[in-house]
Amino acid sequence: xxxxxxxxxxxxxxxPLRTALLVLILAAAYAYGFRVTKVNLYDLVTGLPNxxxxxxxLLQPDLFVRATEMQKSxxxxxxxxxxxxxxxxxxxxxxxxxxxxEIYPSVAKPGDVIEVKGRDFKPDTPGVIYLxxxxxxxxxxxTTDAQGSFAAKVVLPGDVTQGDYWIEARVFRELNWYxxxxxxxxxxxxxxxxxxxxxIGTTFSVIFSIPLSFLGARNLMMGAxxxxxxxxxxxxxxxxxxxxxxxxxxxxxxxxxxIGPFAGVLALAVHGIGAxxxxxxxxxxxxDPGPIEAITATGASRLQVxxxxxxxxxxxxxxxxxxxxxxxNVRMATVIGLVGGGGIGFILIQYINLLEWNQAGxxxxxxxxxxxxxxxxxxxxxxxxx
Amino acid sequence: xxxxxxxxxxxxxxxxxxxDVSLTVADGEFLVIVGLSGAGKSTLLRCINRLVEPTSGKIxxxxxxxxxxxxxELREIRLKIGMIFQQFNLVKRSSVLTxxxxxxxxxxxxxxxxxxxxxxxxxxxxHANLERVGIAEKARARADTLSGGQQQRVGIARAxxxxxxLMLADEPVASLDxxxxxxxxKYLEQINKEDGITVICNLHFLSLARRYASRVIAxxxxxxxxxxxxxxxxxxxxxxxxxxxxxxxxxGPELTPEEATQAP
Ligand SMILES: Nc1ncnc2c1ncn2[C@@H]1O[C@H](COP(=O)(O)OP(=O)(O)OP(=O)(O)O)[C@@H](O)[C@H]1O
Ligand SMILES: [Mg+2]
Numbered sequence: 001x002x003x004x005x006x007x008x009x010x011x012x013x014x015x016p017l018r019t020a021l022l023v024l025i026l027a028a029a030y031a032y033g034f035r036v037t038k039v040n041l042y043d044l045v046t047g048l049p050n051x052x053x054x055x056x057x058l059l060q061p062d063l064f065v066r067a068t069e070m071q072k073s074x075x076x077x078x079x080x081x082x083x084x085x086x087x088x089x090x091x092x093x094x095x096x097x098x099x100x101x102e103i104y105p106s107v108a109k110p111g112d113v114i115e116v117k118g119r120d121f122k123p124d125t126p127g128v129i130y131l132x133x134x135x136x137x138x139x140x141x142x143t144t145d146a147q148g149s150f151a152a153k154v155v156l157p158g159d160v161t162q163g164d165y166w167i168e169a170r171v172f173r174e175l176n177w178y179x180x181x182x183x184x185x186x187x188x189x190x191x192x193x194x195x196x197x198x199x200i201g202t203t204f205s206v207i208f209s210i211p212l213s214f215l216g217a218r219n220l221m222m223g224a225x226x227x228x229x230x231x232x233x234x235x236x237x238x239x240x241x242x243x244x245x246x247x248x249x250x251x252x253x254x255x256x257x258x259i260g261p262f263a264g265v266l267a268l269a270v271h272g273i274g275a276x277x278x279x280x281x282x283x284x285x286x287x288d289p290g291p292i293e294a295i296t297a298t299g300a301s302r303l304q305v306x307x308x309x310x311x312x313x314x315x316x317x318x319x320x321x322x323x324x325x326x327x328x329n330v331r332m333a334t335v336i337g338l339v340g341g342g343g344i345g346f347i348l349i350q351y352i353n354l355l356e357w358n359q360a361g362x363x364x365x366x367x368x369x370x371x372x373x374x375x376x377x378x379x380x381x382x383x384x385x386x
Numbered sequence: 387x388x389x390x391x392x393x394x395x396x397x398x399x400x401x402x403x404x405x406d407v408s409l410t411v412a413d414g415e416f417l418v419i420v421g422l423s424g425a426g427k428s429t430l431l432r433c434i435n436r437l438v439e440p441t442s443g444k445i446x447x448x449x450x451x452x453x454x455x456x457x458x459e460l461r462e463i464r465l466k467i468g469m470i471f472q473q474f475n476l477v478k479r480s481s482v483l484t485x486x487x488x489x490x491x492x493x494x495x496x497x498x499x500x501x502x503x504x505x506x507x508x509x510x511x512x513h514a515n516l517e518r519v520g521i522a523e524k525a526r527a528r529a530d531t532l533s534g535g536q537q538q539r540v541g542i543a544r545a546x547x548x549x550x551x552l553m554l555a556d557e558p559v560a561s562l563d564x565x566x567x568x569x570x571x572k573y574l575e576q577i578n579k580e581d582g583i584t585v586i587c588n589l590h591f592l593s594l595a596r597r598y599a600s601r602v603i604a605x606x607x608x609x610x611x612x613x614x615x616x617x618x619x620x621x622x623x624x625x626x627x628x629x630x631x632x633x634x635x636x637x638g639p640e641l642t643p644e645e646a647t648q649a650p
Pocket of ligand 1: 421
């Protein structure tokens with residue numbers, strides 16, 4: 001009965017010719033692509049050694065430092081133009097208990113050598129002498145003797161301007177334990193900010209995308225008045241938001257609300273509404289239509305149908321998608337700081353610009369750990385609920 | 387009384403699923419609709435509660451024109467028409483009790499129901515209906531943990547929550563084995579006899595139709611080709627309904643050996 005076959009195409013030269021043409025086009029495309037992207041193996045190979053230092057530094061992140069005890073003491077100091085016509089030295093403050101510093105002479109001109117003497121510091125301890133103005137300039141290193149005194153000759157910088165200064169001596173004694181470095185503390189604080197930035201951003205996008213996702217679900221909207229228009233409008237809206245990268249939105253939002261974490265939150269929220277809205281809508285579209293039909297047939301209203309036939313079917317998927325989004329957002333939040341959106345990226349980019357690779361390493365390791373942990377946690381939770 | 391006049395349904399793609407069907411169903415009848423796959427049985431049932439919009443024709447339930455009802459009126463009419471389905475159409479992740487209660491949605495305050503609250507007497511009614519179909523102990527179970535036969539009984543309990551006058555059943559046992567099919571159909575028979583609920587039921591097996599129907603109609607290509615008592619379907623009529631190539635097949639249920647008939 002059924003011996004009809006689809007007619008086979010006559011063999012022709014077109015096949016191989018088409019293949020050849022395809023190969024040619026591909027070759028041209030890649031040739032052009034390599035040129036515009038400046039792919040250059042030579043640069044890669046010769047440049048690789050430059051990475052050596054960076055990688056080594058990244059592998060030694062700035063995490064903990066020896067705990068130190070600091071002692072300091074200061075005294076006023078004047079810089080004047082003429083060393084010849086020196087005004088009377090400022091009155092030395094009354095001697096306090098504890099370490100003290102004296103300077104000879106206490107009025108000097110730029111480039112002069114001055115002598116700094118200290119007493120009653122901790123014995124046998126290294127330290128540093130600073131010239132204090134609005135900022136501070138390091139003048140030299142010292143070490144106290146067995147009695148806790150030191151005397152050092154230091155040179156005033158030649159470009160120091162006339163004015164009233166302080167000279168301060170600080171000695172540091174290393175203690176026998178370690179404390180988190182400033183970098184680590186700062187990084188941890190900003191990492192926390194990053195996680196919450198992702199959380200708040202995700203929450204905002206969930207709040208807005210859940211109601212919108214129902215409008216973007218074909219199976220719910222096609223029956224309703226203006227359903228088709230609403231459906232296409234919602235879907236277009238989602239696609240539009242989704243197609244603008246978070247980093248770009250951060251920059252725009254930073255103009256609106258200023259640089260900082262709030263700009264990042266808004267950017268994650270805006271992009272997330274598009275991404276989650278689409279995922280949610282598709283989850284709604286993939287549900288079993290049977291219960292919808294059954295509940296509709298009982299005389300329930302449209303809202304009741306959604307509450308009883310749609311919602312129970314989508315809850316697990318919605319939770320899974322939300323966790324997935326939060327996971328992505330934590331990752332995004334680590335980089336939005338690069339463009340002024342708050343979070344750990346904000347200091348990471350500073351460390352990198354200052355070539356402080358050990359410090360950058362601290363931030364990078366922290367990011368890696370947190371992102372991996374989030375990844376794992378959200379996978380575990382998703383497995384449990386679906 | 388259900389009255390269908392010149393009902394025609396043409397789907398958007400041009401398929402004529404129903405062609406000028408007229409029919410009156412008296413209260414308390416157990417009407418079985420038979421016919422080949424694609425004959426229009428489901429379409430006919432779904433037109434009655436307007437899950438499918440009729441193209442032309444009229445349907446009256448107790449002299450109320452269903453086809454002319456506004457959305458609000460339609461919901462009130464649907465309250466009186468229960469429906470059960472081949473695939474049971476329960477919400478799988480919800481409990482049996484919630485599934486049963488959802489049959490009551492048309493009666494309860496919309497806002498309370500949106501937060502899954504039902505009046506105590508409705509909850510009691512749900513338990514009573516589950517008891518009636520023999521699965522009271524499953525009330526807390528998730529619907530998808532039940533067997534097919536049990537799920538269909540939840541479907542019946544859900545429809546009973548509406549206190550319907552009319553029960554539509556679209557191949558309620560097509561996914562069930564013969565023994566379970568009988569148990570489910572017996573519950574339909576029970577509500578038909580005890581509560582006086584009119585039942586309109588699509589069935590594949592003529593043997594089941596013969597056993598349960600008080601009246602059988604047959605559809606072929608959307609047209610009514612038989613209307614009578616089940617015993618009247620003889621060999622010649624069978625060929626008319628199912629076509630020349632159809633053979634009567636026999637399934638041997640263990641208790642009452644019945645002749646089952648299956649369309650090819
Ligand atoms: N939504 C639809 N759109 C287009 N055509 C449809 C639609 N639903 C059903 N049809 C067509 O209408 C005709 C009748 O279908 P219907 O489902 O009513 O038949 P049925 O008798 O219930 O068959 P079955 O025994 O397979 O359930 C068939 O030709 C079917 O393909
Ligand atoms: Mg059908």
